[in-house]
Amino acid sequence: MSSETRFVTDEIQERGNGREAELVPDMALEHPEEIHLPPPSIGPIIVGLGTMLLLLGIIVPVLLPIGLIVAVLGALKMANFEEIDLHPQWLRHLNDRKLGMWIFLASEVMFFGALIGAFISFKVKDGFEEAQEILSLPLATVGTSVLIISSFAVVMGLEAIQSNDRRVFRNWLVLAVALGLTFLSIQAFEWYELMHEDITAGTLFGSAFYLTTGFHGMHVAGGVGWLILLLLRSRRYSASNYLGVELFGLYWHFVDIVWIVLFTVIYLIH
Amino acid sequence: MDRTLLFIIEFWAVIGALIGGVVTPLVVENKKFNEWLAMLLGVVIGAVGNVFLLVPFWLLLSRLPEDERTPLRWQRDAISGEEAAQQIGQSMPLESLRGLSTVLVQNFWPVRREDHEHSHRSTYILVFLTLVIITAIEVTITYLDLPFSPAGPLAALSTMKVLLVAMYFMHLRFDSKWYTAIFVFSLPFAAMVLAVLALS
Numbered sequence: 001m002s003s004e005t006r007f008v009t010d011e012i013q014e015r016g017n018g019r020e021a022e023l024v025p026d027m028a029l030e031h032p033e034e035i036h037l038p039p040p041s042i043g044p045i046i047v048g049l050g051t052m053l054l055l056l057g058i059i060v061p062v063l064l065p066i067g068l069i070v071a072v073l074g075a076l077k078m079a080n081f082e083e084i085d086l087h088p089q090w091l092r093h094l095n096d097r098k099l100g101m102w103i104f105l106a107s108e109v110m111f112f113g114a115l116i117g118a119f120i121s122f123k124v125k126d127g128f129e130e131a132q133e134i135l136s137l138p139l140a141t142v143g144t145s146v147l148i149i150s151s152f153a154v155v156m157g158l159e160a161i162q163s164n165d166r167r168v169f170r171n172w173l174v175l176a177v178a179l180g181l182t183f184l185s186i187q188a189f190e191w192y193e194l195m196h197e198d199i200t201a202g203t204l205f206g207s208a209f210y211l212t213t214g215f216h217g218m219h220v221a222g223g224v225g226w227l228i229l230l231l232l233r234s235r236r237y238s239a240s241n242y243l244g245v246e247l248f249g250l251y252w253h254f255v256d257i258v259w260i261v262l263f264t265v266i267y268l269i270h
Numbered sequence: 271m272d273r274t275l276l277f278i279i280e281f282w283a284v285i286g287a288l289i290g291g292v293v294t295p296l297v298v299e300n301k302k303f304n305e306w307l308a309m310l311l312g313v314v315i316g317a318v319g320n321v322f323l324l325v326p327f328w329l330l331l332s333r334l335p336e337d338e339r340t341p342l343r344w345q346r347d348a349i350s351g352e353e354a355a356q357q358i359g360q361s362m363p364l365e366s367l368r369g370l371s372t373v374l375v376q377n378f379w380p381v382r383r384e385d386h387e388h389s390h391r392s393t394y395i396l397v398f399l400t401l402v403i404i405t406a407i408e409v410t411i412t413y414l415d416l417p418f419s420p421a422g423p424l425a426a427l428s429t430m431k432v433l434l435v436a437m438y439f440m441h442l443r444f445d446s447k448w449y450t451a452i453f454v455f456s457l458p459f460a461a462m463v464l465a466v467l468a469l470s
Contacts, residue, residue: 094448102449106456113460117467124468141409148405152398155439159391160380168380170334175378231330246441253439257432264428268412269421 038082046074079229083236083244101247105254112258115215116265119208123265131205132270134197136190140267143186144259147220150179151256154227154249164239173231176252180224187217212262219255226251282324283317290316390438397438404431 050071057064122128157172191210199206226248230237237245294312295305353369383389408427411420437443442450 093446098445098449099452102452106452109453109456110459110463113456114463114467117460117464120464121467121470137409137412141405144405145402148398148401151435151439152394155394156378156380156391159389159394163380163383163389165380168378171377228330232333234334250440253435256439257435260428260431260435264408264424268408268424268428270412 041078041081043074043078043081046077047071048074050074075225075229079233083241095243097243097247098250101250105250108254108258112212112215112261115212116261119212119265122204122208126204128205131199131203131209134194134199135267136193137267139186139190140263143183143190144263146179146183146186147256147259150176150183151253153179154252158242158245158249161237161242161245162239166234166237169237169245170231170234173227173234177224177227177231180220180227184217184220184224187213187220209266212266216255216258216262219258223248223252223255279321279324283321286316286318286320286323287313288316290314290319390444393438397434401431401434 050067050069050073053063053067053070055067057067153172153176157169157176160166160169160172191213194206194209199209201207201210230245230248233244290312291309292312294308294315298305298308380391404427408424411423411427414420436453442453
């Protein structure tokens with residue numbers, strides 16, 4: 001390694017350490033003047049714009065790739081955000097970022113509640129007998145196990161970073177990425193098989209099945225993207241700054257919970 | 271290029287060839303295409319394509335920032351089974367198993383913490399094993415020919431799994447009760463939607 005590159009890495013190292021020191025909440029409370037507020041970011045606006053273009057792409061297909069590129073660029077810009085925990089005077093024992101995450105998860109409960117409710121009510125009316133014959137329970141069992149193992153991998157990654165062991169933390173996260181992608185490919189195979197059997201979104205079972213598993217799959221895909229961001233940002237996390245990992249864990253376990261319910265409703269109960 | 275890396279890449283290519291060989295004949299099944307030719311093509315595409323798939327992964331790894339705990343080049347961390355066996359002073363082959371366990375522990379078991387009482391790792395493992403066992407029971411119940419409908423027991427077991435994940439993996443057991451309250455608060459609304467849909 002040349003001396004020039006070494007210099008640059010050292011500088012980043014120093015900057016990173018300084019930033020992490022500012023994030024220790026107790027220090028921030030003792031020395032209020034040391035609270036460092038990051039400047040407003042333009043990233044979310046870019047992501048919003050990209051998402052809008054992406055959705056318009058449903059009508060004008062040309063906009064689809066443009067929107068995707070803009071959204072990814074915005075997300076990469078957002079990936080550089082600094083993690084600041086402000087401690088307001090009210091609700092002191094609650095962390096505001098974690099609170100936000102739980103409120104988001106509560107809204108997700110209602111969202112998936114509606115989807116699963118629709119599936120159950122269709123199932124009660126229609127029976128889905130012949131369609132259910134096509135679904136492969138062994139394959140779905142493998143998928144469920146993969147998702148449960150990935151949940152365990154994320155929780156062990158959190159445990160590792162709380163123990164300040166960043167190398168093990170990264171290994172678990174890489175494992176979780178691989179398992180998430182495995183789950184997605186199993187889902188894709190299942191969809192392909194169903195399409196092969198002429199179960200389209202036009203049928204009652206097809207629309208209910210593709211809607212629920214499709215939304216869950218989108219959540220898994222988003223989670224995998226978030227995981228990769230965590231991996232790229234992993235140097236920022238340490239035993240004194242692990243909230244970002246914990247928040248991701250909450251999301252990932254929630255996706256796991258949704259799949260546990262979906263697995264029971266779709267595959268197990270006939 | 272060191273031998274361990276070469277072996278891993280070979281292994282990866284063979285896996286790709288296997289997947290390609292199995293999947294491609296299925297894909298071209300009812301098109302007019304010789305399935306043996308398709309299998310051969312799948313093997314070649316799988317083997318080559320899988321190696322190419324490694325490129326983004328390699329880019330990711332080479333871009334991971336460097337610090338004292340995590341050297342940039344993963345080869346510095348990774349040790350082969352033989353090396354691990356040598357490290358514990360034994361030779362192959364029975365000891366290669368022990369070497370494997372050494373590699374696993376080195377790469378997947380976090381270092382000891384100073385504050386042992388806040389460490390939940392044994393709880394996590396216990397919860398994970400329980401989840402696996404419950405899933406196995408659920409699938410077995412589905413295959414059995416029970417005289418009654420298995421819907422009730424299955425729902426109960428799944429609820430147990432959901433509770434385990436929420437309480438231990440999502441730390442609701444150890445965190446402030448307010449988080450639980452917010453999460454539980456949404457359940458009546460979800461139930462309401464469910465009831466409306468079921469009655470419609």
